[in-house]
Amino acid sequence: MNTVLWIDESATGSRHVYLKDGPERLQVLFAASLSVAFELLKAHSIGAVLVHLPIADSNAPEVLRQIHDEGCRVPVVLYEPAGGAVSKALELTQGGAFQYVSHPVKPEELCELLSVAIRHHGLHREAQRDGKTEQASSRNLLVGSSGPMREVVEIIDLVANRRSTVLITGETGTGKEVAARALHLSSSRSGSRMVAINCAALPDHLLEAELFGHTKGAFTGAINARVGLFEQAHRGTIFLDEIGEMPLPLQAKLLRVLQEREIQRIGSSEPLSIDVRVIAASNANLLEAVANRRFREDLYYRLNVVALRMPALRDRPSDVPELAEHFLRKIAEHEPAWRKQLSQQAVDLFLKYSWPGNVRQLEHALESACALSGSRSVLYPGDFDLPAEVHASEFGSLSSLDVPESGINFEELMTGIERRLLERALAKSGGNKARAASMLHMKRTTLLSKFKSLEVCA
Numbered sequence: 368m369n370t371v372l373w374i375d376e377s378a379t380g381s382r383h384v385y386l387k388d389g390p391e392r393l394q395v396l397f398a399a400s401l402s403v404a405f406e407l408l409k410a411h412s413i414g415a416v417l418v419h420l421p422i423a424d425s426n427a428p429e430v431l432r433q434i435h436d437e438g439c440r441v442p443v444v445l446y447e448p449a450g451g452a453v454s455k456a457l458e459l460t461q462g463g464a465f466q467y468v469s470h471p472v473k474p475e476e477l478c479e480l481l482s483v484a485i486r487h488h489g490l491h492r493e494a495q496r497d498g499k500t501e502q503a504s505s506r507n508l509l510v511g512s513s514g515p516m517r518e519v520v521e522i523i524d525l526v527a528n529r530r531s532t533v534l535i536t537g538e539t540g541t542g543k544e545v546a547a548r549a550l551h552l553s554s555s556r557s558g559s560r561m562v563a564i565n566c567a568a569l570p571d572h573l574l575e576a577e578l579f580g581h582t583k584g585a586f587t588g589a590i591n592a593r594v595g596l597f598e599q600a601h602r603g604t605i606f607l608d609e610i611g612e613m614p615l616p617l618q619a620k621l622l623r624v625l626q627e628r629e630i631q632r633i634g635s636s637e638p639l640s641i642d643v644r645v646i647a648a649s650n651a652n653l654l655e656a657v658a659n660r661r662f663r664e665d666l667y668y669r670l671n672v673v674a675l676r677m678p679a680l681r682d683r684p685s686d687v688p689e690l691a692e693h694f695l696r697k698i699a700e701h702e703p704a705w706r707k708q709l710s711q712q713a714v715d716l717f718l719k720y721s722w723p724g725n726v727r728q729l730e731h732a733l734e735s736a737c738a739l740s741g742s743r744s745v746l747y748p749g750d751f752d753l754p755a756e757v758h759a760s761e762f763g764s765l766s767s768l769d770v771p772e773s774g775i776n777f778e779e780l781m782t783g784i785e786r787r788l789l790e791r792a793l794a795k796s797g798g799n800k801a802r803a804a805s806m807l808h809m810k811r812t813t814l815l816s817k818f819k820s821l822e823v824c825a
Contacts, residue, residue, distance in 0.1 A: 369485050370394045370411055371478075374404045374430075375419035393478055401430065405437050413441055414485040415465075417477065420447040427455065431462050442484035444468065446477065460601050470583075470591030508549040509542075510693045511686030515678035519546060526673050527553035532625065534610075534670045535648040537677030540727030543648040544608060546677055551604040556644055559603030562596045567612035575617055575633060582634035597630050600643045610647040610670065611656050615663065622666045645670070680722040680729065687717050690726060694733045705737040707746050712783050716748045749790025786821045789814070 371393050378397035396411060398404035401422065407413070416439060422430050427445055434443055442465035447455075459467045465484045468477070509520055526533065527550060535543045544563060551561040564577060580595030596605055607613070613621065624630055625645060629638045647670045656662035680687065691709055699706040709717075722728055736750040788807065796802035804814040 369414040369482070370396060371481050371485075372396050372398060372404060372407055372411075372413045372416045373419070374398050374401065374416065374422070376400065376422060378419075393481060401425070401433060404434075408437060408439055413439075415441050415481045415488070416443045417481060418443065418445050420445060421449075427459055427467075428462055431459060431464055435463060442466075442481075442488050444477075444480060444484060446472075448472075460598075467594070469594070508545050508552070510690050511683060512689065513678075513683035513686045515683045516686060519675065519677065522673070522675050523550050523553055526550070528555050529673075530644060531672040532645045532647065532670050533673045533675055534653075535646065535675045535677060536653075537648075537650060538679050538725055539650045540725035541677035541679060542726050543650075543677050544606060546675060547604070547606045547646045547648065550646060550675075551606075551644075554604070554644065556603050560600055561604040561606060562600045563606040563608060564596055565608045567609040571614045571617065574613070575620070578617075579620070579630050580632040582632050593632075595630065595632065597624065597641055597643055598639065600641075602642050604644045604646060607645065607647045609649060609651075611649040611651040611653055611662055615661075618663045618666050622663065622669060625666075625669050680725045684718055687722075687729070688714055690729055691717060691733060694730045695737070698734055698737050702737070707737050707740065707744055710745050710747050710783075712787065713746050713748050713751065716751070716753070720753055747790065748787055749794065782821065785817070789817060789821065 373395050445467045448471040580593045629640045657664045740750050792803040792806045804811040
């Protein structure tokens with residue numbers, strides 16, 4: 368159970384707060400003054416600090432500075448429900464606050480924010496304790512040792528600590544956001560946040576509000592002021608996915624942000640200076656979009672300072688087995704009962720397939736197979752919902768089958784062929800075992816016996 372120090376001049380005592388959505392529990396220690404808060408910081412192991420503003424005789428930056436002067440190294444969240452000046456959020460995050468909340472929110476929302484702060488701090492502390500460098504963490508995200516992936520890693524190493532904007536291109540599912548996170552973790556900005564947004568997922572007016580924030584009353588429904596993603600990413604990284612879908616008027620505003628390094632909330636005339644590294648991504652041909660006047664040419668060149676192309680999975684087939692093992696371990700971490708391994712036949716099948724959906728398709732195929740294969744620990748070709756011609760190609764080489772000089776494991780080969788025939792018959796019969804037995808000219812009881820002995824998922 369994590370302990371939070373809640374500084375509020377109207378508070379007394381301590382109590383437990385249970386998160387509304389989740390198993391985590393926070394123990395809250397209340398302090399009615401800074402002097403009491405500093406005593407509690409020394410006496411207890413505190414996971415995060417929440418300051419309910421205002422505090423008498425101290426403004427927000429002074430409170431934050433005093434907390435840090437006391438040696439507090441945990442996240443500090445500042446909560447001012449009455450609302451602060453537009454520029455205050457930037458000032459406080461620059462001063463080391465984890466978050467500044469300038470509008471009324473429910474207690475459970477504050478608790479969720481504190482839990483996020485605690486988790487973020489815990490991960491960073493764990494990495495330091497284990498002696499892991501940020502660069503090592505980023506390498507763990509980029510799975511594969513093929514030539515194309517080595518080029519990706521080399522580019523990330525070269526530009527990680529530069530301020531240059533990066534444009535990541537590649538087909539859908541190649542891992543563009545993973546590359547962006549690896550770039551962020553490898554950089555000197557890794558101690559700050561990386562925020563991500565899909566530019567195609569929101570209507571134009573909402574996308575602008577999400578990126579730049581808005582003042583109270585800026586438009587219908589703007590009940591409170593809102594900090595935009597650019598402000599939240601101050602000293603960190605912002606990832607703009609599907610940048611080609613951004614509307615032209617908003618592209619002009621983004622261009623100004625990149626040029627001037629400042630933003631304006633909707634409804635405000637007060638510019639805010641920001642220090643943000645911008646990474647954009649697109650699976651569309653942006654040069655073609657420029658030619659068709661759907662994307663600004665000046666913005667394209669401003670974004671494409673460093674070009675990083677993620678290779679399609681078909682262009683790095685040697686990485687497929689390594690990726691498959693990576694995803695199987697990842698699945699087992701969340702679902703221990705699904706701890707599986709691939710049969711050699713399944714690996715061979717994977718290497719023959721072109722994977723048009725790239726890494727994302729491979730991950731989903733493995734997750735589906737783990738869920739539908741029951742208690743078996745080994746995954747076979749029939750467990751994967753791939754096109755019929757891919758499975759059929761497994762049998763195309765039988766006519767030219769030969770015995771190599773080094774010999775062959777006859778039992779293993781014949782067992783594999785038999786299993787695949789049973790799997791294909793079951794698939795063609797739509798799961799009807801009697802029909803599958805008829806197609807193979809055998810009794811239904813014989814079919815069921817073979818299913819059991821060969822560990823075929825029936």
